[in-house]
Amino acid sequence: MRFETAHQHTWRKIKSGLACTTAFVSAVLVISPLGLVFCYLLINGAASVNWDFFTKLPAPVGAVGGGMANAIVGSLELLALAGVIGIPVGVLGGVYLAEYGSARINSVLRFLADVLNGIPSITWGVVVYGLIVLRFKGFSAYAGGFALALIMIPLIVRTTEEVILLVPNGYREASLALGVSRWKTIIHIVLKTASKGIITGILLALARVGGETAPLLFTAFGNRFWNHSLNQPIAALPLQIFTYAISPYDDWHRQAWAGALVLVTGVFFVNILVRILTRGSGASVV
Amino acid sequence: MAEAALIAAEVPSAQTRMARPSRLGDQAFEWLTLAMAFTVVVLIILTGWQLWSGSTLAIKKFGFHFLTASTWDPVAEQFGALPFIYGTLVSSLLALLIAVPLGIATAAYLTELAPLWIRQPLISLIEMLAAIPSVILGLWGIFVMIPWLRNYPVPWLKRLLGWTPFFSGAMYGPSMLAGGIIIAIMILPIITSVSREILRSVPDLQREAAYALGATRWEATRIAVLSYAKKGLFGAVILGLGRALGETMAVTMVIGNTPQIALSLFKPGYTLASVLANEFTEATTDMYLQALFAIGLVLFGITILVNLLAQLLLRTIATQSVTRAVQ
Numbered sequence: 001m002r003f004e005t006a007h008q009h010t011w012r013k014i015k016s017g018l019a020c021t022t023a024f025v026s027a028v029l030v031i032s033p034l035g036l037v038f039c040y041l042l043i044n045g046a047a048s049v050n051w052d053f054f055t056k057l058p059a060p061v062g063a064v065g066g067g068m069a070n071a072i073v074g075s076l077e078l079l080a081l082a083g084v085i086g087i088p089v090g091v092l093g094g095v096y097l098a099e100y101g102s103a104r105i106n107s108v109l110r111f112l113a114d115v116l117n118g119i120p121s122i123t124w125g126v127v128v129y130g131l132i133v134l135r136f137k138g139f140s141a142y143a144g145g146f147a148l149a150l151i152m153i154p155l156i157v158r159t160t161e162e163v164i165l166l167v168p169n170g171y172r173e174a175s176l177a178l179g180v181s182r183w184k185t186i187i188h189i190v191l192k193t194a195s196k197g198i199i200t201g202i203l204l205a206l207a208r209v210g211g212e213t214a215p216l217l218f219t220a221f222g223n224r225f226w227n228h229s230l231n232q233p234i235a236a237l238p239l240q241i242f243t244y245a246i247s248p249y250d251d252w253h254r255q256a257w258a259g260a261l262v263l264v265t266g267v268f269f270v271n272i273l274v275r276i277l278t279r280g281s282g283a284s285v286v
Numbered sequence: 287m288a289e290a291a292l293i294a295a296e297v298p299s300a301q302t303r304m305a306r307p308s309r310l311g312d313q314a315f316e317w318l319t320l321a322m323a324f325t326v327v328v329l330i331i332l333t334g335w336q337l338w339s340g341s342t343l344a345i346k347k348f349g350f351h352f353l354t355a356s357t358w359d360p361v362a363e364q365f366g367a368l369p370f371i372y373g374t375l376v377s378s379l380l381a382l383l384i385a386v387p388l389g390i391a392t393a394a395y396l397t398e399l400a401p402l403w404i405r406q407p408l409i410s411l412i413e414m415l416a417a418i419p420s421v422i423l424g425l426w427g428i429f430v431m432i433p434w435l436r437n438y439p440v441p442w443l444k445r446l447l448g449w450t451p452f453f454s455g456a457m458y459g460p461s462m463l464a465g466g467i468i469i470a471i472m473i474l475p476i477i478t479s480v481s482r483e484i485l486r487s488v489p490d491l492q493r494e495a496a497y498a499l500g501a502t503r504w505e506a507t508r509i510a511v512l513s514y515a516k517k518g519l520f521g522a523v524i525l526g527l528g529r530a531l532g533e534t535m536a537v538t539m540v541i542g543n544t545p546q547i548a549l550s551l552f553k554p555g556y557t558l559a560s561v562l563a564n565e566f567t568e569a570t571t572d573m574y575l576q577a578l579f580a581i582g583l584v585l586f587g588i589t590i591l592v593n594l595l596a597q598l599l600l601r602t603i604a605t606q607s608v609t610r611a612v613q
Binding site: 114150 | 428
């Protein structure tokens, strides 16, 4: 039998320490883009985020100043449209997976929802272009909202299902024992108990699609003015950032940084809100 | 007596009402939720059908040649997707080359090596990184990362590896290298969080056995945890690949958008998703639009296959938490 020498033992310990350090450095490298991006957004964008930015239309080429009021409102309109379609479909789909459905059907649906979540978002832009824009001969807010809704559906289906599965069966049984029908039990007892988790999932889905640009490029298309009809092209914050970022004008670049700062603040705000909402309650997942 | 008779008369009617409660609401609600759940099936079929029917003419005209031809000339109506397929694959592989070691090392750090108090804050930060919209990372890429790359790492890379074809020539700015790095940043959070869940699902017995044999922390991680979780980690990598292939905005902004096949990573490239983003609204002729739909079909086909594979790999070891991290 051979024991390791003290020397070998030290070497193994050093190796372990080196590996730990390497892993630590990796972790720092992974999160460093977050800090870098946020710092540069503040440096380059903060100066241009002012009252005009939130209240004015984009300035014509060459003119300095202007804002992104139409893009901010446009983004909110698109999110509302997406929510109107995506939230009921997603939540009810999640209800089916959690409350009805045989194990086999559910595992197939769950699988497909996860696969859908991995489909590039630009694909939905192309599909909605074919389905709506070509058919109705024009870019529109409806098309943009619909494209965003398609991204939301599988996300919300999955989060809703997971939260509903956490509702204890005793709640359902108590309600059914009182003679309440199953669908009323689901709506009044199950969904109500799980509402916090479901809302969390919805908020995260909205934050996710609120930053999407690719599916809007050829559905909502963007607009330099106010949108007066949902049948018309509409501006969106991410689209405007994209247009400005790849333009050759310095003033537009400044506006792009400001827009990005506002957008990222909104997205982070929702994410932090969700974290606060879900803290302390073990029942809320996501 | 009269009262008792009244009650007796009422009871049966109440019973009949109880015996046949309306099941209509229940049925309707179940069918409604079923219909909503089936939208995920409908969406996949609808997407495949729409992309196919939008590109039938192009498929008929070019056939498989579409995938192997390298000319993309809208004016002459010659369309070949090879430069885009090449650009997508190379930028994604480059991204994986950067993101996989970093992501898995970070996951190992978060589950095995880090002090407990640092874990949760790090996890939150990684989730925040995942929340940054692609277009913002692209903006940062154009104005911060590319100039930095050009000034610092690139001259150094040229001196060290300039003799290989991969780092030859000059880098003027937007390039395959920049695209790969941006994609790596985009897919790092998902690779890290899925890997973390997989490492967490490794039974503690594994670790305890290793420590009982006198393993150091790193030895336990390497022998008992990482090798045990190999298959799941592979699933995480494939899932990351799926995201990398479809990454659009950030890449479009930094890769240069030139349909060429160049070995050097300093040269600009083009990806399937970027050509859709850039040229879809410019498609003036029917054939041009058809060719772009065909590009969409290729992208959809590749990503759906990669995602199917990833989900299958992850399902075999799936715990709830793993599937949750996937989202």
